[in-house]
Amino acid sequence: MRTSTRPRPAGFLAAVLTAAALLLVPASPAAAHNSLKATTPAKDAELDAAPTEITLEFLQRLDPAFTTIILSDAAEQKVPTSEPVVTGTKGTIGIEGTLANGTYTVAYRVVSADGHPVQGSYAFTVADPAGTEAPVPSPPATTPTEPALASPAAATGDDGGGGGGGIGAPAVVGGGILLVLIAGALVLLRRRRGTT
Numbered sequence: 001m002r003t004s005t006r007p008r009p010a011g012f013l014a015a016v017l018t019a020a021a022l023l024l025v026p027a028s029p030a031a032a033h034n035s036l037k038a039t040t041p042a043k044d045a046e047l048d049a050a051p052t053e054i055t056l057e058f059l060q061r062l063d064p065a066f067t068t069i070i071l072s073d074a075a076e077q078k079v080p081t082s083e084p085v086v087t088g089t090k091g092t093i094g095i096e097g098t099l100a101n102g103t104y105t106v107a108y109r110v111v112s113a114d115g116h117p118v119q120g121s122y123a124f125t126v127a128d129p130a131g132t133e134a135p136v137p138s139p140p141a142t143t144p145t146e147p148a149l150a151s152p153a154a155a156t157g158d159d160g161g162g163g164g165g166g167i168g169a170p171a172v173v174g175g176g177i178l179l180v181l182i183a184g185a186l187v188l189l190r191r192r193r194g195t196t
């Protein structure tokens with residue numbers, strides 16, 4: 001006879017779904033803060049000619065004293081540009097020189113009439129068939145990827161009562177793999193206990 005495995009409590013799932021639903025409810029409209037309305041070049045645009053300037057248009061008038069627009073390349077190096085020129089709801093920077101092919105990021109931070117700062121960034125790509133290729137940046141140090149968790153299937157193995165027979169090299173290797181599987185299962189079990 002096997003003891004029936006307890007089903008995952010339905011309450012837990014319900015709680016998760018409720019939490020997710022709450023997160024999805026849009027924040028109250030409030031007193032409409034400023035936000036980015038349109039950009040040139042457009043977000044994620046792929047241009048076959050290098051742009052000479054970048055214009056960001058917001059919903060509300062900008063304060064020229066607090067308008068920052070920064071262009072940087074794929075290597076996260078700042079690209080030389082003019083200071084932002086603010087006209088009403090628009091801020092524009094001129095690009096010095098010609099952008100090489102590659103992906104660029106426009107980062108902005110502005111303050112509008114209601115005094116709230118708005119910031120963000122977006123990317124566009126220059127892919128001029130006749131253009132120069134930007135030097136490929138060395139990939140930035142990424143956050144280390146988490147080691148793969150032992151699959152749940154590993155936890156359902158038997159108690160590992162085996163053992164015996166001659167200890168040849170293959171058996172040693174097999175034993176090593178078994179140890180890794182058991183260790184993985186233990187870690188998994190602990191995590192499960194820890195989270196519930």
Ligand SMILES: [Cu+2]
Nearest residue numbers: 033034114116
């Ligand atoms: Cu605001």
